[in-house]
Structures are given as C-alpha cells and as structure tokens.
Amino acid sequence: QVQLVESGGRLVQAGDSLRLSCAASGRTFSTYAMGWFRQAPGKEREFVAAVNWSGASTEYADSVKGRFTISRDNAQSTVYLQMNSLKPEDTAVYYCAAQYGPNYDYTPSRYRYWGQGTQVTVSS
Secondary structure (H helix, E strand, O other): OEEEEEEOOOEEEOOOOEEEEEEEEEOOHHHEEEEEEEEOOOOOOEEEEEEOOOOOOEEEOOOOOOOEEEEEEOOOOEEEEEEOOOOHHHOEEEEEEEEEOOOOOOOHHHOOEEOOOEEEEEEO
8 A cells, every 4th residue: 555645736827837746655665657648627537647666767748848846755665746837738636646667658557556646826
C-alpha cells in the first residue's frame, strides 16, 4: 500500500511558475515509477509527466514539454512537478500516481495508487 499526498496547487496568473509536490508513504518509494496527471472540468484525466523509479528517465505530454519538469527525491519519498510559463489551459486538478516497477506508463489505469489531487488555476 502506498499513500500519496499532493500539495502546492493554487491560483496563479498566466506566465507564473508553480511547483507541486507529492509525498509518499508506505512501501519503498524507490520501487515505484511515478506519474503526474491532470483533469479539467468536463474532460478526461490526461497524462502530464512521468519518471522512472531511479529518476534517470522522464517523459512529458507534448502540451507541457519544455515548460514542466518532473523530478523525484527517493530519500525524501517525494516527487515534484515544476511548472513554468503557466497557461490558462493548464488549469486542472493535478494528481500524482504510483506504479510498481521501474518503468512508467502513460495510461491512468496502469497506476494503482493515486493522491487526492491539488487544484491549479491559471488566470489570464
């Protein structure tokens, strides 16, 4: 069992930066690949970014590539999402998720553990 708690979401203006954190507890954090997903009102949950269990490999959705950076600190059992140059279309509830094993996936259903989400609102 893994418990995930996101934090850092808030209201910001377009062009601002924000860093989300996801603190994990329970099983050994370093044995899980981690992902960030987001869900806007009326839309399906979508992949944002992912990192493998060591932190050596990352992947991003095209919509955030070059603006967002995912990282992890296995000693602190925390994964981060640094978001720069935020746009109104980035407004959503952001969720972190854990998938047991070394490699990440893009599909939400492949992740077993989820946090409760943190709201990010970007005003124009």
